[in-house]
Amino acid sequence: MSMISKDEIRHLGWLSRLELTDEELTKYEFQIREIIGYLDKLDTISLEEVETVRLRREVSGLRQDCVEPFEGDALESAKNRKDGFIKGPRII
């Protein structure tokens, strides 16, 4: 079974930008190890000769790249707005 440490979970949390409490780290350490351990089942079948799947034969093509005016306010759900702008945290 894959060994995944608490530090690794912390690092994955950072990569995924998820704040995790100590309690969560402890819980996830065990659970993610168990889940990944189950996924290791994929190692038990030989797949070298197999190609990855193509699900569709024919799909709808790309639509014309033309401007369509958008009615309505696409950003009305933003909570932090000021003077017609969206306010975010500082970047540097």
Added chain:
Amino acid sequence: MRNLCHLSAEGVVSGLKNRDFSAEEYISQILERIEKFDKKINAYTVVNSSGALEKARSIDKKIRNGAEEGGIKCIGPLAGVAVGIKDNICTNDLKTTCASKMLTDYISPYDATAVKKLKDSDAIIVGKLNLDEFAMGSTTEFSRYGPSRNPWNVNCVPGGSSGGSAASVAALECTVSLGSDTGGSIRCPASFCSVVGLKPTYGRVSRFGLVSYANSLEQIGPIGKTVSDVMMVMNSIAGTDDNDQTTIIDNVRSSYVLQRPKRNIRVGLVKELVEGADVEVSKCIYSALDLFSSSDCKCEETSIKSVEYALASYYTIAMAEASSNLARYDNIRYGFELSPDSYEWNKYVEKARGSFGEEVKRRIIAGSYILSSGYYGKYYLKAQKIRTVLKQELSSLYKKYDVLIAPTMPILPFKFGEKINDPLKIYMIDIDTVIANLTGIPAISVPAGYSSSGLPIGLQIMADELQEQTLFNVASLFESIAKAQRTPDL
């Protein structure tokens, strides 16, 4: 006064056309029923009372005007039908929250294509329906609004993730609903609540406006009390969409029509899926097979050998895609109240995203692990190859059989809290449903019977790609011989 909540979608449309009752009367009864029973069932996240009544009145007006002009041709094919929409499908006039704090108060500026098509068919949207947060789960226990309850036994889970979509139809709180199915999320609750639920062929229904979780697996699909109702909704929502590049081109679009199967249907029972099921479930599925046999179907047991790898493949892909898709939630464009003042960008996003629920975080972390550098070949690539293997195996089976049957769920609806602390145990119950998502084929769950304790058991019927018509014919035949459709006492 006649109880109109019991009507099928077909019954509603014909009742309105014959002017047996008005859309307003019917919608009022649906809204009263929601008011009366939804405290118990918790199927809805939002109820659209005033909007629904207004729409009902406008339909009544159309019917009156049409009748005066000598014929009611001006109303849509789903005129007046009360529809509930899973709360991860966008509506421009009602909130779409995905049962998550991360989408508190979110109102999309557009309708999902499926919703737009329902509206164009004159269906009436009565509200949004509860789900596991971002559709991740099989019980609705991961909703921030609390779980929906199973109308057959309110101490049991309704299944998930489209738990509200199935529970509302079973409890007669709407006539039909839309759900989404990534690994069984329509069929699982349909089975647990004893209603009919269809996962269409991948690409048959536009995903435009469905909040993405695992794009290569998921489809929007209908839930109803009867096969015919589910088919009616499909006739309205299916089709090519310029806004979803993965929709299949249908040059010869014709409607599905229920037909008595023309020749003897060849039915294959997937042995591995029955063997792994609860005793009462497998007994019920074998009885279903007997019913098919007695209706002149050619029945056999068959086998999908690669089924043992299906779940590992499914969870690898679902978690990897979830972790990528949910990266967009930074709480800037939409989200909950959290002032960005005094935060650095990464710290802010990390803090805000900490508000995802337990299961969502678990899948994002596992997905990030799977996609970590060096692991692509070990997990994701192999999982994709398993899809090819399964697909090839199914293609050869569909040369021999028109449909494959199996349980929808390997177990009966269970009590709340029973599996919530053991994620892997919950994942395992998706074993029978993920096959259709991995291979893109259509699959339907139809009520098959009840356990000794009175809990529903669903039969899953799977057909080859784009063979929805076959699925409807066979499911409808089964419905008429099994006669397992019932209404729970609330």
